[in-house]
Amino acid sequence: MASSTHPSAPCAACKFLRRKCIQGCVFSPYFPPEDPIKFTNVHKIFGASNVSKLLNEIVPHQREDAVNSLAYEAEARLKDPVYGCVGAISVLQRQVLRLQKELDATNADLIRFSSNQNMMLTIPQTSGNYPQNHPHVLPPNYSSWNNYNP
Amino acid sequence: MASSTHPSAPCAACKFLRRKCIQGCVFSPYFPPEDPIKFTNVHKIFGASNVSKLLNEIVPHQREDAVNSLAYEAEARLKDPVYGCVGAISVLQRQVLRLQKELDATNADLIRFSSNQNMMLTIPQTSGNYPQNHPHVLPPNYSSWNNYNP
Numbered sequence: 450m451a452s453s454t455h456p457s458a459p460c461a462a463c464k465f466l467r468r469k470c471i472q473g474c475v476f477s478p479y480f481p482p483e484d485p486i487k488f489t490n491v492h493k494i495f496g497a498s499n500v501s502k503l504l505n506e507i508v509p510h511q512r513e514d515a516v517n518s519l520a521y522e523a524e525a526r527l528k529d530p531v532y533g534c535v536g537a538i539s540v541l542q543r544q545v546l547r548l549q550k551e552l553d554a555t556n557a558d559l560i561r562f563s564s565n566q567n568m569m570l571t572i573p574q575t576s577g578n579y580p581q582n583h584p585h586v587l588p589p590n591y592s593s594w595n596n597y598n599p
Numbered sequence: 600m601a602s603s604t605h606p607s608a609p610c611a612a613c614k615f616l617r618r619k620c621i622q623g624c625v626f627s628p629y630f631p632p633e634d635p636i637k638f639t640n641v642h643k644i645f646g647a648s649n650v651s652k653l654l655n656e657i658v659p660h661q662r663e664d665a666v667n668s669l670a671y672e673a674e675a676r677l678k679d680p681v682y683g684c685v686g687a688i689s690v691l692q693r694q695v696l697r698l699q700k701e702l703d704a705t706n707a708d709l710i711r712f713s714s715n716q717n718m719m720l721t722i723p724q725t726s727g728n729y730p731q732n733h734p735h736v737l738p739p740n741y742s743s744w745n746n747y748n749p
Contacts, residue, residue: 541695
């Protein structure tokens, strides 16, 4: 949630940039003075001027989300200067592929089990309850994000 | 792969910044003149000065990966100014959770099928081949990336 205004204290951005925090400051709602790291991270990676430009191009009700995603990216880039949060995307993409492969294999096994059981059921049995239609046999389509490409 | 040097043409960065592209220019290997968009995107989002600082803090053999990940982030931010590539991370995280849930459900069904079959096998059969130990019944641990937090 955007911070409340602090009439008595400049926002973290204005404090860092050593300038007067005027009413309507574009940074003020999103960079409260009690969280100076959030601004210094974003400033170090994107630059205050670029962030200001970006915020001014976004409708006010989406600015908080934008600042939070910038802060997330900045923190990831400071922790991993080579890959930043793109490293996370690669890890997640590999994880999705691995899970999809595992699910496909498990579904194939379910089909085999189900077929075997159907064969057994051709011999009349007096006990047992063997469902022949399985809700998980056909996997949903998870392929759309396997190769994220902005 | 980093571009070859272009002794007769300035790199895309120096051309954009209207400066002489000297030997040893930190941008030159990664911003060839034939791909001006790559630099303008990165400059618009991160600023040339920040990119230069970042590259100088990274060992040379990792700079190409760094530039490519910056270019990816920049393109994502230009396409989605509010969430940038963090939007991709959210989508992928949800996809991993959904796949894991689906896999858990399918594995539970496999266990149920397997138990039912074992019950049937207590009555001697003359045909059929029913494996009782299933390699996919116990899922691997995919939980480590469910909540990426740099």
